[in-house]
Amino acid sequence: MKLGLEGRRVLVTGGSKGLGEAIARELVEEGALVAICSRSEDEVRATGEAIGATYAQAADVTDPEQVRDFVARSAEALGGIDALVNNAGRAHPGNFAALSDEDWQHDFEVKVLALIRCSREALPHMRRAGGGRIVNVGAVYSRMPDPTFFATSVNRAAGNNFTKALAMEVAKDGILVNGVNIGFVITPQWDNIHRRRAPDQPREEFLDQMAAQDVPLGRMGRPDEVSGLVTFLLSDRASYITGASIDVAGGMGRYV
Numbered sequence: 001m002k003l004g005l006e007g008r009r010v011l012v013t014g015g016s017k018g019l020g021e022a023i024a025r026e027l028v029e030e031g032a033l034v035a036i037c038s039r040s041e042d043e044v045r046a047t048g049e050a051i052g053a054t055y056a057q058a059a060d061v062t063d064p065e066q067v068r069d070f071v072a073r074s075a076e077a078l079g080g081i082d083a084l085v086n087n088a089g090r091a092h093p094g095n096f097a098a099l100s101d102e103d104w105q106h107d108f109e110v111k112v113l114a115l116i117r118c119s120r121e122a123l124p125h126m127r128r129a130g131g132g133r134i135v136n137v138g139a140v141y142s143r144m145p146d147p148t149f150f151a152t153s154v155n156r157a158a159g160n161n162f163t164k165a166l167a168m169e170v171a172k173d174g175i176l177v178n179g180v181n182i183g184f185v186i187t188p189q190w191d192n193i194h195r196r197r198a199p200d201q202p203r204e205e206f207l208d209q210m211a212a213q214d215v216p217l218g219r220m221g222r223p224d225e226v227s228g229l230v231t232f233l234l235s236d237r238a239s240y241i242t243g244a245s246i247d248v249a250g251g252m253g254r255y256v
């Protein structure tokens with residue numbers, strides 16, 4: 001399949017590790033020019049070098065100034081922007097009783113406002129380029145609420161609505177917006193989930209148990225099983241897909 005991604009200029013937030021790193025790496029392998037950000041300067045620079053990204057910068061997507069700066073500098077380094085992957089984020093386990101206003105506010109900043117701010121900054125560049133793509137990385141909990149991931153469930157649902165509404169608004173500009181709903185994919189953030197939920201249980205046993213309980217395919221996913229779909233959605237072969245939100249979740253999600 002010819003994806004036509006050579007020379008495509010793509011920003012990936014949260015590109016220093018986990019899914020963002022896998023997405024950025026696969027895009028570079030397809031010939032795209034990639035800019036990544038994350039909060040840790042050392043990590044983002046090291047990953048940028050390791051995967052051959054064109055540009056890497058420390059930026060916190062919950063800070064509007066840093067978002068503006070990252071998008072502007074990336075556009076300069078890449079010579080414009082054709083696509084944005086809103087991936088930065090983290091799980092925020094906790095049921096309703098455990099979550100304070102501050103927890104809610106922070107989760108909303110990461111999972112909703114960051115998508116809005118990064119898209120707002122990147123869209124003018126895509127319009128100048130004559131079209132573009134946005135992929136929002138979310139979670140199956142957006143459509144299958146889990147009270148033990150209460151804030152994630154609520155804020156990811158808002159993210160899916162954002163994907164759909166933005167897709168409708170910018171279709172006239174040739175900009176396609178889609179979402180990817182993740183189930184359980186092994187990345188560094190699972191270390192945090194393990195620490196918070198079952199610190200006394202061996203990590204592998206905890207992960208196997210989570211997968212056996214909730215995932216019809218019976219195993220955790222791999223980052224490359226997500227990056228393949230994101231790369232496809234950014235490619236020429238996905239030219240008639242917009243407003244979609246597609247699960248990469250091994251069958252998780254009891255809905256039709």
Ligand SMILES: NC(=O)c1ccc[n+]([C@@H]2O[C@H](COP(=O)([O-])OP(=O)(O)OC[C@H]3O[C@@H](n4cnc5c(N)ncnc54)[C@H](OP(=O)(O)O)[C@@H]3O)[C@@H](O)[C@H]2O)c1
Nearest residue numbers: 014016017018019038039040060061088089185187188189
């Ligand atoms: N893995 C899963 O099973 C799963 C399930 C559902 C949804 N997701 C979503 O998929 C996305 C990627 O998750 P992952 O599993 O790859 O997590 P990860 O391994 O923890 O990686 C997250 C990446 O985002 C960056 N990041 C976090 N907060 C940021 C911020 N405020 N500003 C800029 N960068 C930030 C991290 O770097 P720094 O910490 O240095 O900033 C890192 O590069 C997240 O949005 C996550 O919620 C993942």
